[in-house]
Amino acid sequence: xxxxxxxxxxxxxxxxxxxxxxxxxxxxxxxxxxxxxxxxxxxxxxxxxxxxxxxxxxxxxxxxxxxxxxxxxxxxxxxxxxxxxxxxxxxxxxxxxxxxxxxxxxxxxxxxxxxxxxxxxxxxxxxxxxxxxxxxxxxxxxxxxxxxxxxxxxxxxxxxxxxxxxxxxxxxxxxxxxxxxxxxxxxxxxxxxxxxxxxxxxxxxxxxxxxxxxxxxxxxxxxxxxxxxxxxxxxxxxxxxxxxxxxxxxxxxxxxxxxxxxxxxxxxxxxxxxxxxxxxxxxxxxxxxxxxxxxxxxxxxxxxxxxxxxxxxxxxxxxxxxxxxxxxxxxxxxxxxxxxxxxxxxxxxxxxxxxxxxxxxxxxxxxxxxxxxxxxxxxxxxxxxxx
Amino acid sequence: xxxxxxxxxxxxxxxxxxxxxxxxxxxxxxxxxxxxxxxxxxxxxxxxxxxxxxxxxxxxxxxxxxxxxxxxxxxxxxxxxxxxxxxxxxxxxxxxxxxxxxxxx
Numbered sequence: 097x098x099x100x101x102x103x104x105x106x107x108x109x110x111x112x113x114x115x116x117x118x119x120x121x122x123x124x125x126x127x128x129x130x131x132x133x134x135x136x137x138x139x140x141x142x143x144x145x146x147x148x149x150x151x152x153x154x155x156x157x158x159x160x161x162x163x164x165x166x167x168x169x170x171x172x173x174x175x176x177x178x179x180x181x182x183x184x185x186x187x188x189x190x191x192x193x194x195x196x197x198x199x200x201x202x203x204x205x206x207x208x209x210x211x212x213x214x215x216x217x218x219x220x221x222x223x224x225x226x227x228x229x230x231x232x233x234x235x236x237x238x239x240x241x242x243x244x245x246x247x248x249x250x251x252x253x254x255x256x257x258x259x260x261x262x263x264x265x266x267x268x269x270x271x272x273x274x275x276x277x278x279x280x281x282x283x284x285x286x287x288x289x290x291x292x293x294x295x296x297x298x299x300x301x302x303x304x305x306x307x308x309x310x311x312x313x314x315x316x317x318x319x320x321x322x323x324x325x326x327x328x329x330x331x332x333x334x335x336x337x338x339x340x341x342x343x344x345x346x347x348x349x350x351x352x353x354x355x356x357x358x359x360x361x362x363x364x365x366x367x368x369x370x371x372x373x374x375x376x377x378x379x380x381x382x383x384x385x386x387x388x389x390x391x392x393x394x395x396x397x398x399x400x401x402x403x404x405x406x407x408x409x410x411x412x413x414x415x416x417x418x419x420x421x422x423x424x425x426x427x428x429x430x431x432x433x434x435x436x437x438x439x440x441x442x443x444x445x446x447x448x449x450x451x452x453x454x455x456x457x458x459x460x461x462x463x464x465x466x467x468x469x470x471x472x473x474x475x476x477x478x479x480x481x482x483x
Numbered sequence: 484x485x486x487x488x489x490x491x492x493x494x495x496x497x498x499x500x501x502x503x504x505x506x507x508x509x510x511x512x513x514x515x516x517x518x519x520x521x522x523x524x525x526x527x528x529x530x531x532x533x534x535x536x537x538x539x540x541x542x543x544x545x546x547x548x549x550x551x552x553x554x555x556x557x558x559x560x561x562x563x564x565x566x567x568x569x570x571x572x573x574x575x576x577x578x579x580x581x582x583x584x585x586x587x588x
Contacts, residue, residue, distance in 0.1 A: 129527060155527030173526055196531055214532060244533065261533065289533070289562070305562055337557060337564030340523045341533065402520045403569065427519070445519065 120165035123182045124432070124474035126443070126450055127170070129154045131467040134170060136185055139434050139441075139474055142452055142462050146185035152176040152192075158199040158471055160483055162224060163206035165475035169224070171200040171211055179227055182475070189227050193220055201250040204481065208274050210256050212248035219245055219258060221274055230274040237263030237281075247291020247302050247344065249482045251315050257300035259288035259311075266291075266302060266313050266322050282322040284311035289359075292344040293482030294369070301325075303344055303359060310356070312372065325372040326365065335360025336383065340401035343386050345483070350393030350413045357384035357398075364398060364411065378417060380409045386430065389413075390455055391437040399428045399442075408442070410458075420458055424451050432472035443469035505574055513570065513578060514587050524562065529586060533562065542583050550582070551575040 122140040132154055136146040151157075153174035160169050167188065170178045175194035180187055196215035202208070202224065209222045217235035222228060235243040243260035251257055254271045266282045286306030293300050293315070300313045309327040314320055342357035349355075353375065354367040364387055366376035382404025389396050396411040405427050410420040425444030432441050439461060442451045450469050452461045477483045505513060518527055524534035535541065542550060554575040557565035566575070581587065 153526070153528050153530070155522055156532060173532065174528075174530070196526070198532065246533075287562075338562060339520065339564055341562065402516075446515075 118183070120182055120475050121435070122475075123165070124472065125159060125168055125170075125180070125182070126441075126464075126466050126469050127154050127157045127159070127471040127473075128467045129157065129445070129470040132172075133467070134159075134168075134180065135464070135466050135469075136180075136182060137464065139439075142439075142464075144464055144466075148180060148185070148187055150187070151178050151190070154470070156198060156470075159473040159477075160200060160202045160209070161473075161475050161478035162202070163478055165478040167224075168473070168475075169200065169202065169209050171197050173197060175211075175213070177209070177211055177222065177227060191222075191227050193222070193229070198244070198246065199248060201248050201256060201483065203250055203254040203256075203271060204252055205254055208254065208271050210248065210250075210271070212245040212258055214244040217242035217244050217260070217262075219248060219256065219269065221271055221277065223274075231271075231277050233267070233269050233277055233279055235260050235263060235267070237265060246289055247300075249291060249293040249300065249345070251293050251300065251481065252297050255315070257291065257293060257313065257315065259284055259291045259302040261287055261289065264288065264306075266300060266311060268300075268313070268315070268318060280318060282313055282318070284322050285309065285324060289341050290344040292347050294354075295349055295480070295482065297481040301344065303342065303356075305338075305341070305359060326367065326374055329365065329374055330358070330361060333361075336362070338383060338401065339403070340383070340385055340405075342384055342401075348387055348389030348393070348396050350389050350396065353413070355387050355389065355396045355411070355413075357387045359383075364396070366416075376416065378411055380411075380418060381407050381421065388431060388433070390433055390440070391435070395455060397431055397440060399431060405429070422458070424453070424460075425449060429470045430472050432474055435474065435476040441472050443472055445469060505577055509574070510577075510587075513574060514581075516569070517578060517582075517586065518588075529582070537582050537586075539583055539585065542579075547576070547579050547583065550579045554578060 126135045132151045133149045135144045137144050152172045155173045168180045175197045177193050178190040194213040197213050200211040209224045220232040221230040243263035248258040257268045266284045269277045269279045271277045285304040288302040289305040291302035302311050308330045309324045311322050313322040356365045363377045368375045382400030384398045398409045406423045409418045412419040425447040427445035429445045430443045450464045526532045529537040555567050
C-alpha cells in the first residue's frame with residue numbers, strides 16, 4: 097500500500113513537473129522599439145505570454161525565424177543580433193555584429209543567418225546555431241568606397257540578393273560554402289532603397305529612389321542581367337516629398353498581379369507579373385509604406401508615411417479599389433496577418449497598443465498594451481523564402 | 484497673480500516667442516517628431532541610418548543656419564524631404580540648436 101501511494105505521488109509530481117507542451121505555429125513577437133524589448137505573443141489566444149528585455153536599439157528592427165519556428169533572430173539598429181527561444185521564452189545569445197544595421201535574412205537550409213549593414217556597409221554571415229561569424233562581404237563598390245546595403249533577401253541555393261544604396265547595384269552572394277562566399281554584381285540604377293524576392297523565389301526587385309522605375313533580376317537567369325521595369329511610371333511628374341521610405345518586403349501578389357507602393361505619389365501600383373508591365377494604379381490616402389496582401393490575396397492592406405500614419409486603406413483585389421478605409425490608431429507602423437489571414441495585427445506606435453482586427457468584417461477583436469510597438473513577426477515566416 | 488507679476492509673465496512669454504523658443508507642449512511634439520519620424524532614416528537614437536547621424540559631434544563643424552535650411556527646405560537630390568508644412572523656421576532653428584547640444588529624450 098505504501099509503495100502504491102509512493103507510486104501515485106510520483107505520478108502526481110511528474111505530472112506537475114512536466115512542461116506544458118506546445119507548438120510554435122501560433123507564436124510570434126512584437127518589437128518594442130524604444131524599450132529595447134520584444135513581447136512574445138500567441139496568435140490563437142491573442143495574448144502576450146512573455147517579455148524579453150535588453151535587446152538594445154530596436155528602431156527599424158526586424159526578425160526572421162529558424163526552420164522549426166522555435167528561434168527568432170532579431171536584428172537591431174545598433175548592430176545587435178539576438179537569438180530568442182520562443183518556447184522557453186528566453187534570450188539564447190546576443191552579439192553586436194556591426195555599428196549600424198538594417199535587418200537580415202536566413203538561408204534556405206536554415207543554417208546561416210545574414211545581417212545587412214549600413215556601417216560598415218556590407219553583409220555578414222553567422223552560424224544559426226551558435227551565432228559564430230562565418231564570413232563577410234564588404235559592400236565595396238569602387239576602391240575605398242563602401243555602400244549601405246538594403247533589401248537583403250534569401251533565395252534558392254543558400255544565396256542572398258541585396259542592393260547597394262550608394263553603389264546602385266544588385267549583388268547576389270552564394271553561401272554554399274559559408275566561409276568563402278562568391279558574389280555576382282549587376283548594375284541596377286540610382287539609389288535602390290529596398291528590395292524583395294518574389295514568393296516563388298525567382299525575381300529580386302529593388303525600388304529606385306533616385307530615378308523612376310524598379311530594377312529586376314531574374315535569379316533563374318542571372319546571366320541576362322538586371323533590367324528596369326515601370327520605367328515610364330511617373331516620368332515628367334514632380335514627386336511629392338517622401339517622409340518615410342516605402343517598404344517592399346511583405347509585398348503582395350494576388351491573381352497574377354503585384355501591388356507595390358509608389359514612391360512620391362499617393363498611389364499603389366498594379367503590375368502584371370507575367371509581363372512586368374504596369375496595368376493600373378489605385379489612389380490611396382497618403383504615401384504607402386507597407387502594401388501587404390492577406391495570405392489568400394483577396395485583400396491588400398496599406399499603411400502610410402507621416403503625416404497620414406494613423407490611416408489604413410484596404411484594397412479589394414476583385415473590385416480593384418479601396419473598399420474599406422479607417423483610422424485605427426496613432427502611428428500605425430506595421431501589420432502582420434494571422435497565418436491563414438482571418439485576423440490582422442496592427443502596431444499603433446503612439447497609442448502604445450497592438451490592435452487586432454477581423455479581416456472579413458473589420459470588427460476589432462482585441463488589443464495588447466505594448467510600449468511603442470513597431471514590427472510584428474509571426475512564426476509562419478519560417479516557411480517562406482525571401483524573408 | 485498680481486497685475487505686475489502678470490505683466491512680467493506676459494513679457495517673458497513674448498520674449499520667449501521672439502527668441503523662437505516653442506512652448507512646452509510644442510517642444511514635446513517636436514521632440515517626438517524628431518525621435519520617431521526623423522528617426523525612420525536617422526535612427527531613433529540619431530546615430531544614423533539611411534540618413535546621416537545627427538549627434539552633436541557629427542554636426543559640430545556645420546553652420547546652424549544651413550542645417551535649419553536642410554530641415555525646412557529639404558535637400559534636393561537626396562531622400563531628405565522638406566518639413567516646412569509641419570513646422571515654422573523658428574522651430575527648425577530650435578531643433579538644430581537642440582541637436583547641436585544634447586537632444587532631449
